[in-house]
Amino acid sequence: MSIKRLTKKTEFYVAIILIAFCLLVQVRSGQFFTPNNIVDLLRSLTIPMMFAVGEMMVLISGGVDCSFPAIASLSMYFVTTKMDGMFSSPIPYFLVAMLLGLCMGAVNGFIVAKYRFPAMIVTLGASSLWIGVMQGILGSSEYPLTSALYRLGEAKILTGTNAQTGFSSNLPVHFGFAVVLVLIGWFILNKTMLGRGIYAIGGDEVAAARAGFNVFGTRMFIFCFSGAMAGFIGVCRASMMMTVNPNNMIGMEMDVIAACVLGGVSLVGGKGSVLGAVLGTALMTLVANSLILLGIPTVWSRVFTGLIIIIGTGVSAVQEKQRKNTLHVAVSEE
Amino acid sequence: MSENIIKVTQVKKYFGGVKALDGVDLVIKKGEVHCLAGENGCGKSTIINVISGFYTPDSGTIEIDGKEYSKLTTQQAIEAGVQVIYQDLSVFPNLTVRENLAITMEKSSERKFISRKRYDEIAKQALSTIDFQIDLDEYVENLTVADKQLIAISRALLYDAKLIIMDEPTTAITQKEVKNLFEVIRRLQKKGISVLFVSHKLDEVFEIADHFTIFRSGHNVYSGPTKELTQALFTHYMTGRDIEEEPFEYNEKDGAKTVLEVKNLSLKDGFKDCSFSIREGEILGITGLLGSGRTELAETIFGVHKADSGQIFLNGQEVHFNNVRDAMAAGIGYVPPERNVMGLFMDQSISDNISVTRWDDCRKGIMMDQSEIDTLVDHWVGELSIKIGNASDTMRTLSGGNAQKCVLAKWLALDLKVLILNGPTVGVDIGAKYDIYNLTKKLADRGLAVIIISDDIREVLLNCNRVLIMRRGHLVDEKQTKGLDEETLSRLSVEY
Numbered sequence: 075m076s077i078k079r080l081t082k083k084t085e086f087y088v089a090i091i092l093i094a095f096c097l098l099v100q101v102r103s104g105q106f107f108t109p110n111n112i113v114d115l116l117r118s119l120t121i122p123m124m125f126a127v128g129e130m131m132v133l134i135s136g137g138v139d140c141s142f143p144a145i146a147s148l149s150m151y152f153v154t155t156k157m158d159g160m161f162s163s164p165i166p167y168f169l170v171a172m173l174l175g176l177c178m179g180a181v182n183g184f185i186v187a188k189y190r191f192p193a194m195i196v197t198l199g200a201s202s203l204w205i206g207v208m209q210g211i212l213g214s215s216e217y218p219l220t221s222a223l224y225r226l227g228e229a230k231i232l233t234g235t236n237a238q239t240g241f242s243s244n245l246p247v248h249f250g251f252a253v254v255l256v257l258i259g260w261f262i263l264n265k266t267m268l269g270r271g272i273y274a275i276g277g278d279e280v281a282a283a284r285a286g287f288n289v290f291g292t293r294m295f296i297f298c299f300s301g302a303m304a305g306f307i308g309v310c311r312a313s314m315m316m317t318v319n320p321n322n323m324i325g326m327e328m329d330v331i332a333a334c335v336l337g338g339v340s341l342v343g344g345k346g347s348v349l350g351a352v353l354g355t356a357l358m359t360l361v362a363n364s365l366i367l368l369g370i371p372t373v374w375s376r377v378f379t380g381l382i383i384i385i386g387t388g389v390s391a392v393q394e395k396q397r398k399n400t401l402h403v404a405v406s407e408e
Numbered sequence: 409m410s411e412n413i414i415k416v417t418q419v420k421k422y423f424g425g426v427k428a429l430d431g432v433d434l435v436i437k438k439g440e441v442h443c444l445a446g447e448n449g450c451g452k453s454t455i456i457n458v459i460s461g462f463y464t465p466d467s468g469t470i471e472i473d474g475k476e477y478s479k480l481t482t483q484q485a486i487e488a489g490v491q492v493i494y495q496d497l498s499v500f501p502n503l504t505v506r507e508n509l510a511i512t513m514e515k516s517s518e519r520k521f522i523s524r525k526r527y528d529e530i531a532k533q534a535l536s537t538i539d540f541q542i543d544l545d546e547y548v549e550n551l552t553v554a555d556k557q558l559i560a561i562s563r564a565l566l567y568d569a570k571l572i573i574m575d576e577p578t579t580a581i582t583q584k585e586v587k588n589l590f591e592v593i594r595r596l597q598k599k600g601i602s603v604l605f606v607s608h609k610l611d612e613v614f615e616i617a618d619h620f621t622i623f624r625s626g627h628n629v630y631s632g633p634t635k636e637l638t639q640a641l642f643t644h645y646m647t648g649r650d651i652e653e654e655p656f657e658y659n660e661k662d663g664a665k666t667v668l669e670v671k672n673l674s675l676k677d678g679f680k681d682c683s684f685s686i687r688e689g690e691i692l693g694i695t696g697l698l699g700s701g702r703t704e705l706a707e708t709i710f711g712v713h714k715a716d717s718g719q720i721f722l723n724g725q726e727v728h729f730n731n732v733r734d735a736m737a738a739g740i741g742y743v744p745p746e747r748n749v750m751g752l753f754m755d756q757s758i759s760d761n762i763s764v765t766r767w768d769d770c771r772k773g774i775m776m777d778q779s780e781i782d783t784l785v786d787h788w789v790g791e792l793s794i795k796i797g798n799a800s801d802t803m804r805t806l807s808g809g810n811a812q813k814c815v816l817a818k819w820l821a822l823d824l825k826v827l828i829l830n831g832p833t834v835g836v837d838i839g840a841k842y843d844i845y846n847l848t849k850k851l852a853d854r855g856l857a858v859i860i861i862s863d864d865i866r867e868v869l870l871n872c873n874r875v876l877i878m879r880r881g882h883l884v885d886e887k888q889t890k891g892l893d894e895e896t897l898s899r900l901s902v903e904y
């Protein structure tokens with residue numbers, strides 16, 4: 075890829091800002107490139123990054139999913155409270171949660187794909203519905219984590235220790251899951267006809283149907299995939315936190331969507347990359363977690379994230395406008 | 409084995425109350441170039457979408473190569489060897505040229521995984537069929553309509569098709585490319601492949617077609633070989649009336665004011681040092697190849713771009729437009745060539761689209777005066793004989809040509825000093841063309857200064873009293889149309 079084309083990509087700018095920010099924090103605090111800080115960041119990145127992969131697929135297809143935190147919470151809360159202690163392996167918990175998530179995603183997908191209702195409205199509605207179901211039927215209090223998942227939460231890939239301060243942090247295995255999920259997302263979107271179909275549908279649904287793509291099936295797949303992933307991520311979250319809290323994922327949808335958009339995923343569909351979504355999420359996480367190192371109180375973190383989103387999306391809007399206004403006439407010299 | 413590649417019998421397709429197809433037949437023989445003609449909105453694109461499996465007909469049967477399909481899907485149609493270049497092109501704006509060319513092919517050969525190498529091979533092969541050069545890594549949204557059209561064409565020609573349907577494939581491309589396309593069509597014909605060709609350009613269809621089918625309002629009115637048809641007869645079948653075009657006579661009145669004057673206008677990557685003026689009641693043509701800067705010049709006068717240097721005078725006063733609103737307020741109207749991108753709100757109602765420029769005038773206090781809007785819309789729908797179902801339907805439901813008439817109506821509803829028409833009759837049927845020409849002449853008679861930008865040489869000669877020729881960003885020549893013949897003008901516009 076030529077340099078000129080590279081500099082037209084949002085991913086490129088997000089990566090530059092990301093690096094600049096890291097350097098800034100390092101220069102100001104000297105604490106950025108320390109093993110425990112890096113591990114902490116990767117740890118906080120784990121859950122949002124996984125959500126971002128599912129969300130970006132929905133966004134690329136021209137939809138939006140606001141219900142994944144609700145799906146994640148409900149599936150997670152169901153398996154951890156109703157199946158508490160039933161299995162000694164964590165796998166059944168994940169499978170059941172994914173199945174529940176898939177079913178809830180399928181409901182979204184069916185309504186959106188079949189009746190062509192706006193995805194935003196459908197998933198917002200679904201979100202209230204699932205949270206209501208959870209709180210009404212299952213309750214909404216904290217609950218001790220079942221032992222199989224607790225043990226998984228203790229498993230770690232590595233430990234980062236700061237030689238000076240002696241502080242150390244563990245990188246949980248869940249980060250490994252996130253990496254695998256990102257790779258799966260990348261593979262589907264770039265290497266399979268299904269993934270290219272998602273881009274095609276997001277670009278022009280009619281053209282996609284005429285080319286023989288199954289628009290209904292593809293939309294169903296996307297919402298089912300996003301739902302199943304939400305179930306999986308919900309259980310990951312609980313086992314990472316080592317406690318069952320049904321409410322602490324609620325509201326994450328806005329941050330995840332914002333992170334995707336920041337990374338160049340288009341809200342009207344058709345555009346975006348896994349790399350962009352990951353970079354966008356990384357930038358948001360980084361800002362939220364590193365302000366303290368810059369001496370800025372954490373209460374300001376939302377202000378900063380807000381600013382980044384506004385500036386980031388503003389820049390892409392301006393770029394888009396400029397692109398549309400460029401002229402190409404070869405004027406001869408006479 | 410059948411001698412017909414396609415046989416459509418008594419197909420009906422209604423959209424709500426609109427009878428787009430009301431029991432039509434269409435038979436195409438193998439190895440035949442078949443022209444489907446008819447006025448805007450007579451159902452040409454609809455039958456094409458039925459044959460390609462995109463629309464399910466309400467009744468009737470479709471037979472492809474002797475096999476009858478009860479419920480044809482797009483995938484089945486492609487497998488049966490039907491390829492379509494759709495009127496709206498159906499390319500993917502968000503994908504690269506390479507992928508646009510390759511993806512449909514890969515999809516229909518039921519590939520599950522993507523190979524960059526195969527993509528590359530397919531794309532190169534596609535471009536070579538019509539000898540078209542373009543950067544494979546460019547995103548299609550950044551291309552001109554002409555390039556998009558060429559992509560749609562080369563993509564369809566890739567297939568081992570038995571029938572290639574082309575729904576107005578030549579609206580944006582230049583003569584040279586049309587010639588290439590026609591060569592390909594003749595080559596296909598020799599191989600026994602059939603082509604269904606739709607175009608409102610008479611010279612094109614008479615050059616290429618062996619057989620004609622003509623529709624009017626969703627019914628068959630004629631079917632027969634080309635040699636039995638004259639242009640006059642053809643027009644008659646199509647429109648149900650006889651049309652005789654008369655050249656525009658400019659009545660040079662003494663003291664007719666100069667309305668618009670442009671002096672040494674330049675814009676980087678657009679045009680350079682352009683000067684011209686136009687008086688009340690004149691119709692000025694600007695012709696030149698695509699990419700000669702003619703659209704950029706018009707857009708600059710209309711306030712879309714800001715000129716780097718030079719001056720624009722309106723009624724003797726120098727004007728500086730910062731944006732389109734300023735230009736409109738000063739009395740300049742512009743009908744763009746890409747109507748579905750710049751000229752219309754496709755998902756808003758027809759009524760809103762036509763009346764939008766007049767909303768300020770259609771008010772009762774702070775409320776919209778709906779009855780005045782309705783009167784306005786009815787007036788223009790009637791005046792331009794726009795074929796619509798209901799004025800509250802969305803723009804998307806209109807046929808290509810009727811959408812073009814709506815853009816015109818929108819501007820004509822304004823009280824203008826200068827009206828710039830860029831490609832005003834692209835995709836418009838001959839009857840409607842005639843109506844549009846008459847209307848512009850009438851407007852010019854009332855004192856409006858009209859600029860027609862067009863590469864249709866005939867159109868320029870018949871409707872303008874003066875013509876400017878633009879080449880590579882410069883206005884290189886100016887001619888009175890009286891006494892000028894088509895050949896001379898066409899040579900002037902392509903020279904070099």
Ligand SMILES: Nc1ncnc2c1ncn2[C@@H]1O[C@H](COP(=O)(O)OP(=O)(O)OP(=O)(O)O)[C@@H](O)[C@H]1O
Nearest residue numbers: 423428448449450451452453454805806807808809
């Ligand atoms: N999706 C739709 N919904 C409602 N009405 C439609 C739809 N598509 C087409 N129509 C109507 O059906 C009629 C036939 O349209 P069609 O597009 O087939 O015309 P056409 O012959 O291709 O015209 P043109 O030469 O302008 O392209 C028109 O009156 C149009 O308004």
Ligand SMILES: [Mg+2]
Nearest residue numbers: 452453495808
């Ligand atoms: Mg049409």
